[in-house]
Amino acid sequence: MAKKAKGKKPTFFADPQVDKLMAIVMALAGEVSVLRERLDTVERLIESKGLLTRQEIEAYRPNSQAAEEREQWRMEYIARILRVIHEELEAVEWGETMPESYEAAVQAVSS
Amino acid sequence: MIYEQTQHEMLPHVTHDELARQNFVQSLKVHLATAVSPGNKVVYEKRAKPRFEREHKRAPQDRHDVRRVMKDESYYQTWSALLRTSQEMMWDSVAASVERQLPVLIAKAKRNEKPLGSLTLNPQLPIPAYHTAVDIHCQPGAYHTETTADDVAAGAIYDRAVHVYAMGRMGPMNDDLGASLAAYVKQQYPNFQPYRILDMGCSVGHSTIPYVDTYPEAEVHAIEIGAPMLRYAHARAEVLGKRVYFSQQNAERTNFADGSFDLVVSHILLHETSRTAIRNIIRECHRLLKPGGMMLHVEVPQYHGMDPYDSFILDWDTYNNNEPFWGTLHDMDLVELATSGGFAQEKVIQTTIPSAFKMARSRTGLFQGGDFGGGGAWFVFGAVK
Numbered sequence: 001m002a003k004k005a006k007g008k009k010p011t012f013f014a015d016p017q018v019d020k021l022m023a024i025v026m027a028l029a030g031e032v033s034v035l036r037e038r039l040d041t042v043e044r045l046i047e048s049k050g051l052l053t054r055q056e057i058e059a060y061r062p063n064s065q066a067a068e069e070r071e072q073w074r075m076e077y078i079a080r081i082l083r084v085i086h087e088e089l090e091a092v093e094w095g096e097t098m099p100e101s102y103e104a105a106v107q108a109v110s111s
Numbered sequence: 112m113i114y115e116q117t118q119h120e121m122l123p124h125v126t127h128d129e130l131a132r133q134n135f136v137q138s139l140k141v142h143l144a145t146a147v148s149p150g151n152k153v154v155y156e157k158r159a160k161p162r163f164e165r166e167h168k169r170a171p172q173d174r175h176d177v178r179r180v181m182k183d184e185s186y187y188q189t190w191s192a193l194l195r196t197s198q199e200m201m202w203d204s205v206a207a208s209v210e211r212q213l214p215v216l217i218a219k220a221k222r223n224e225k226p227l228g229s230l231t232l233n234p235q236l237p238i239p240a241y242h243t244a245v246d247i248h249c250q251p252g253a254y255h256t257e258t259t260a261d262d263v264a265a266g267a268i269y270d271r272a273v274h275v276y277a278m279g280r281m282g283p284m285n286d287d288l289g290a291s292l293a294a295y296v297k298q299q300y301p302n303f304q305p306y307r308i309l310d311m312g313c314s315v316g317h318s319t320i321p322y323v324d325t326y327p328e329a330e331v332h333a334i335e336i337g338a339p340m341l342r343y344a345h346a347r348a349e350v351l352g353k354r355v356y357f358s359q360q361n362a363e364r365t366n367f368a369d370g371s372f373d374l375v376v377s378h379i380l381l382h383e384t385s386r387t388a389i390r391n392i393i394r395e396c397h398r399l400l401k402p403g404g405m406m407l408h409v410e411v412p413q414y415h416g417m418d419p420y421d422s423f424i425l426d427w428d429t430y431n432n433n434e435p436f437w438g439t440l441h442d443m444d445l446v447e448l449a450t451s452g453g454f455a456q457e458k459v460i461q462t463t464i465p466s467a468f469k470m471a472r473s474r475t476g477l478f479q480g481g482d483f484g485g486g487g488a489w490f491v492f493g494a495v496k
Contacts, residue, residue, distance in 0.1 A: 001206060001210055001252065001258055001262060002250055002256070003206075005245070005246035005249035005433055006253070006433075007245030007433040008245075010430060010431045012182075012189075012191040012192045019192050019244040022192045022193065022196060023199070026193065026200065027196075027200065029135075030135040030136065030139075030200060033131060033134070033135040034131040034132050034135065038127055038128060038131065073344075081152070084199075086198075103246065103354075105244040105245045106436075106438075108241070108244055108385070108434045108435075109240075109244070109384070109388075109435050110435075111389065
């Protein structure tokens with residue numbers, strides 16, 4: 001499945017790099033929220049079942065399998081955060097880097 | 112009031128993280144619509160409009176004047192960048208979830224032993240240029256793209272994404288457009304008894320189902336150009352126990368006989384067509400209706416008579432959300448459009464109807480880009496034959 005929607009992506013700032021940075025920051029903010037929600041679930045369940053103390057969580061160290069699984073997760077996490085960069089490349093590959101390419105679509109349906 | 116989406120059997124499941132990711136996008140959209148977007152008007156009144164008046168020795172006259180001066184405003188730039196980003200994150204968060212479970216969804220969609228309704232696909236149907244030029248509202252692959260046999264991905268993605276996009280304000284079944292219009296017809300025309308109803312551009316049938324419920328005696332047909340949408344729509348209607356006859360057709364020219372329908376409706380279809388196509392669609396509505404029958408199309412309000420700023424902010428999607436025909440449609444003379452399609456001038460309907468879920472949370476009471484359904488009301492254009 002394609003990740004990027006066909007059509008020239010608009011930019012809003014004088015420097016388009018700022019648009020890119022904004023998208024990266026918001027993706028990061030989203031993932032912090034995802035993490036916070038999961039952590040909240042876990043802590044509430046733990047609390048309700050009386051299974052763990054907060055000190056045990058603080059003292060935890062991963063074994064090698066857990067460490068590998070975490071590495072795999074981080075790789076996917078970084079790819080998600082840098083989505084906008086990957087899509088920029090798709091735009092280049094699809095030849096959508098010129099502003100006229102979107103204007104042409106407006107004209108095509110309006111004439 | 113918070114409307115959680117109904118977890119019907121076809122709706123993709125979400126993992127804990129997928130749901131949290133979609134929740135974040137929805138919360139971000141609510142924040143932008145309620146706490147950031149209205150600030151654009153302040154920036155316009157305090158900064159952009161005076162700047163325009165100084166430079167041009169006149170007030171901004173239309174949405175184009177407003178856009179030219181607002182595009183340099185830092186606040187507007189930031190809101191726009193955040194809104195566009197929220198749209199891309201929305202599709203991304205839903206598509207990743209659907210892709211993970213696609214084989215299961217395809218298998219579920221095929222499991223219809225004794226269907227109530229039907230599904231008729233036409234793989235030869237040409238996908239019109241206005242759907243292939245850009246991916247409408249930035250859904251990667253739009254309505255029609257298929258990447259595997261019996262693909263339902265576009266439909267599954269759309270079903271979930273509409274709920275995130277509308278911030279739940281379309282109701283638990285995403286059916287606010289159809290539910291609002293069906294309720295309006297029932298109330299406004301109590302003696303009108305449609306026996307055959309056609310929903311044009313039905314996508315996954317969100318707005319089709321309310322007609323099955325409102326007019327249980329009627330035969331309800333629905334057409335759409337995208338096969339993955341239709342496969343999902345059919346499967347969804349079946350798990351909901353609703354009888355709908357779906358077929359893959361272009362609303363510009365269908366295979367139904369003249370005078371086949373008492374009621375022809377569409378919901379946010381017209382702005383996703385073209386200047387040529389919309390005339391064909393209105394003419395086709397006229398051909399399909401019996402004498403005394405009615406066509407009704409739900410949209411957001413036309414720009415005519417609107418304050419230049421209000422039309423500018425409602426027009427954001429035209430330039431920034433892959434909705435290239437949005438602005439042109441909302442500038443069109445709808446009376447002329449209807450009469451050119453064969454309807455009498457005095458039979459043209461243009462009105463505003465209340466949303467069926469007007470009590471939903473986070474209504475802004477505004478018609479603005481990225482705040483779809485915020486107004487709590489819809490514009491209806493139509494005519495009686």
